[in-house]
Amino acid sequence: MKIGAQGTEIVDDDNDAVKTRINSYFDEKTYRPELINELQTEINKLPEFGFDIDGVEIEESSVDESSWENEWKQYYHPVHISHYLTVVPNWVDYVPENMDEHIIVMDPGKSFGTGTHPTTFSCMQALEMILGNAESLYDVGTGSGILSIQARQLGVNNIKAFDLAPEAVEAARENIKLNPGCEDIEVYENSLLDGVDGKVDVIVANILADVLEQFIPDIESHLNSKGFVILSGIINEKEKLIADLMKEQGFSAIEVLHLQGWSTMICKRTKDIEEQNGAILR
Numbered sequence: 001m002k003i004g005a006q007g008t009e010i011v012d013d014d015n016d017a018v019k020t021r022i023n024s025y026f027d028e029k030t031y032r033p034e035l036i037n038e039l040q041t042e043i044n045k046l047p048e049f050g051f052d053i054d055g056v057e058i059e060e061s062s063v064d065e066s067s068w069e070n071e072w073k074q075y076y077h078p079v080h081i082s083h084y085l086t087v088v089p090n091w092v093d094y095v096p097e098n099m100d101e102h103i104i105v106m107d108p109g110k111s112f113g114t115g116t117h118p119t120t121f122s123c124m125q126a127l128e129m130i131l132g133n134a135e136s137l138y139d140v141g142t143g144s145g146i147l148s149i150q151a152r153q154l155g156v157n158n159i160k161a162f163d164l165a166p167e168a169v170e171a172a173r174e175n176i177k178l179n180p181g182c183e184d185i186e187v188y189e190n191s192l193l194d195g196v197d198g199k200v201d202v203i204v205a206n207i208l209a210d211v212l213e214q215f216i217p218d219i220e221s222h223l224n225s226k227g228f229v230i231l232s233g234i235i236n237e238k239e240k241l242i243a244d245l246m247k248e249q250g251f252s253a254i255e256v257l258h259l260q261g262w263s264t265m266i267c268k269r270t271k272d273i274e275e276q277n278g279a280i281l282r
Contacts, residue, residue, distance in 0.1 A: 001024075001165070001167045001168075002042060002165075002167065003035055003038045003039055003042065004026065004030055004035070005024040005025060005026055006025050006026060006027050006030075007024070007025045007108070008022060008023065008024045008025070009022070009023045010022055010117055011023065012117075012118070012260060012261065036058060036060060039058060040058060043056055043058075049210075050210050051210070076089045076108040076116070077089070077092070078092060078094050079116055079121075081121060081124045081125060081128070082124075082125060082128055083098070083100070083101075084100050084101060084102055084128065085101070085102050085104070085124065085128060085150065085153075086101055086102070086103055086104070087104045087106055087124075087146065088103055088104065088105055088106070089105075089106060089107075089108050090105050090106065090107050090178055102150075102153045102154070104146060104149050104150060104153065104179060105175075105178040105179055106144060106146060106175050106178070107171075107174060107175055107178065118259040118260040118261070118262045119206050119232045119233050119234075119262050119264065120143075120146060120147075120206060120232075121259060122232060122257040122259050122262065122264035123147055123204060123206050123230060123232045123264055124146070124147065124150055125257060125264075126204075126230045126232075126255070126257060126264050126266050127147060127150055127151060127154065127202075127204065127230065128150075128154065129255070129266065130202065130228045130230070130266060131151060131154040131155065131156060131202065134151075134155075134156050134201040134202045134228070135156065135157055135158060135201055136156065136157070136158035136159070136199075136200035136201050136202070136224070137151045137156045137158070137159050137160075137200055137201065137202040137203070137204065138160055138161075138162070138193065138196070138200050138202075138203045138204070138222065139151070139159065139160070139161040139162065139204055140162050140192055140193060140203065140204065140205040140207065140215065141162070141163055141164075141192075141205055141206055141207035141211070141233075142161035142162060142163045142168065142169075142172050142187060143163060143168050143171070143172065143206070144168070144171055144172060144175050145161055145171070145172030145173070145175045145176050145185070145187065146175065147204055147206065148161045148172070148176070148182070148185050148187075149175065149176060149179050149182050149185070151202070151204075152179075152181060152182045152185060153179075153181070153182075156201075156202070158200070159185045159186070160185075160186045160187075160188065160196075160200075161185060161186065161187045161188070162187075162188050162189075162190040162192070162193065162196070163187070163188075163189065163190070164189070164190065164191050164192075165189075166189055169187050169188070169189045172187045173187050192205075192211075192214070192215050192218065193215070193218050193222055196222065198222070199221075199222055199223055199224045199227075200222065200223065200224060200227065201223075201224050201226075201227050201228070202227060202228045202229075202230070203219060203222060203223055203227070203228075203229050203230070204229075204230040204232075205229075205230070205231055205232070205233075206230075206232040206233050207232075207233045208233045209233060209234045209235065209238040209241065209242055211233075212231055212233070212234065212242055212245075213241075213242075213245060216242070216245045216246060216249055217249060219249060219251070220249055220250065223269075225272070226268070226272050227268070227269075228266065228267070228268055229246075229251065229265075229266075229267040229268070230264065230265070230266055230267075231246075231264070231265045231267065232262070232263070232264040232265070233262070234262065234263040234264070234265065235261060235262060235263070236258065236261055236262065236263050238263075239256065239263040239265070242263075242265065243265070246265075246267055247270075250269055250270055250271070251267045251268065251269055251270060252267060252268065252269075252270040252273055253265045253266065253267050254266055254267065254268055254273060
C-alpha cells in the first residue's frame with residue numbers, strides 16, 4: 001500500500017500457517033517498472049523491526065482491467081461473522097436475513113481487515129462475546145476500522161482507534177463514514193498506545209505477535225477495573241509465548257479462539273477472574 005497499490009489481499013496457505021501470499025494490484029496508469037525495486041527496498045527494511053525476510057520472493061504478472069475488476073468483486077462478498085453480524089462490501093445491495101442482524105459496510109479496496117482473514121473474523125466473534133456493558137474501547141492497529149465500527153454497533157460509545165500507517169488511518173476514516181452512527185469514532189496515527197492517556201473497558205489489538213510483545217507491558221495502565229483484552233494476529237506456535245507474557249503482567253486468558261492456524265485470546269486480570277469465580281465473559 002505504501003508504494004501505491006490499488007488493493008491487496010492476504011492469502012494464507014492452509015497447509016502451512018507460516019507461509020502467506022500477499023497479492024497487490026496496480027493499475028496501468030500508475031504502474032512503473034521501478035515499483036519492483038521500491039517494493040524490495042521496503043522489504044529490506046523489515047529486519048530493522050525484528051522481522052525475518054528469508055524466503056520472501058516477489059513475483060509479477062499482468063491482468064486486463066475488466067478481469068481485475070470482476071475478480072476483485074468476486075473475491076469480496078458478504079461475510080457472516082455470526083447470526084447477528086454481517087460484513088458487506090459497499091457495492092453490494094444486501095438485505096438482512098433477520099431483524100437482529102447488524103450490517104457493517106466496508107470498502108475492500110483499502111484492505112487492512114475486512115472480516116475475511118481468520119484474525120479479523122475471530123476478533124469480531126470475540127468482541128461479540130464480551131461487549132455487554134462496555135462503555136469505552138481502544139482499537140490498537142485498527143487497519144480498516146472494522147472492529148471499531150462493530151464495537152459502536154454493539155453499543156460502545158467512547159471509541160478511539162490507532163494505527164501507525166497513515167494509509168490505514170485514511171482507510172479506517174473512509175470506512176467509518178460508510179456506517180451511520182459511527183462518524184464520531186476518532187482515528188489517530190500513532191504507534192500502539194504511546195503517549196495515550198486514560199483507561200478503557202476493552203482493549204483490542206489485532207497485530208503481529210512480535211509487536212504484541214512490545215505492547216503487552218502497556219496494557220495494565222490503560223485498562224479499567226474488570227476490563228477485557230483481546231489479542232490477535234498470533235500464529236498458534238506463539239500462543240504460549242503471548243500467554244506467558246500476559247501472565248507476567250497479571251493477566252490470564254479466559255477463552256482462546258483458534259482458526260486456520262491463528263489464535264485470538266480473550267484475557268482479563270487474573271485477580272478479576274478469581275474474584276468472579278471463573279471465566280465470566282460479560
